[in-house]
Amino acid sequence: MAINKALFSSRSYEWETPEAFFRPLDAQWNFDLDVCASADNAKCKRYFTREQDGLRQEWTGVCWMNPPYGRSIGAWVAKAADSTASGTIVVALLPARTDTRWWHQFIEPIRERRLPGRVQLIKGRLKFGGANNSAPFPSALVLFLPYLTKL
Numbered sequence: 001m002a003i004n005k006a007l008f009s010s011r012s013y014e015w016e017t018p019e020a021f022f023r024p025l026d027a028q029w030n031f032d033l034d035v036c037a038s039a040d041n042a043k044c045k046r047y048f049t050r051e052q053d054g055l056r057q058e059w060t061g062v063c064w065m066n067p068p069y070g071r072s073i074g075a076w077v078a079k080a081a082d083s084t085a086s087g088t089i090v091v092a093l094l095p096a097r098t099d100t101r102w103w104h105q106f107i108e109p110i111r112e113r114r115l116p117g118r119v120q121l122i123k124g125r126l127k128f129g130g131a132n133n134s135a136p137f138p139s140a141l142v143l144f145l146p147y148l149t150k151l
Helices: 019-029 073-086 101-111
Strands: 062-065 089-095 115-121 141-143
Touching: 019 062, 019 089, 062 073, 073 089, 073 101, 073 141, 101 115, 101 141
Parallel strands: 062 089
Antiparallel strands: 089 141, 115 141
């Protein structure tokens, strides 16, 4: 069985969101911006590349985020949470890393309903574009909402 070792490390910056997973989400949310993408894997017409550094850009509208799963992921999650202050909605595909500082700081308050949003654990393991096998970790879909948004 071939294992994609990059999925176990921080070396891979970009893993493409599976199209079959993304399509129904886009139909529901009509995303305006993919905040961390490349020309090859962008899910929206508007997107920020690695060179543009989405962490330094203003996020507006309804954003899709499948961040780099390396050491910088906490900064991406913090940016998603902070962006809701200006009315932005962010839907994020994240590894379900319940043992991390960023999960407890930004995701648990949503899960516990202290902050607006939703957390949905994804059944099974996703197979990201470019990977030979499914990811070796579970994933979660996290919805970051502005305070006044009603579902």
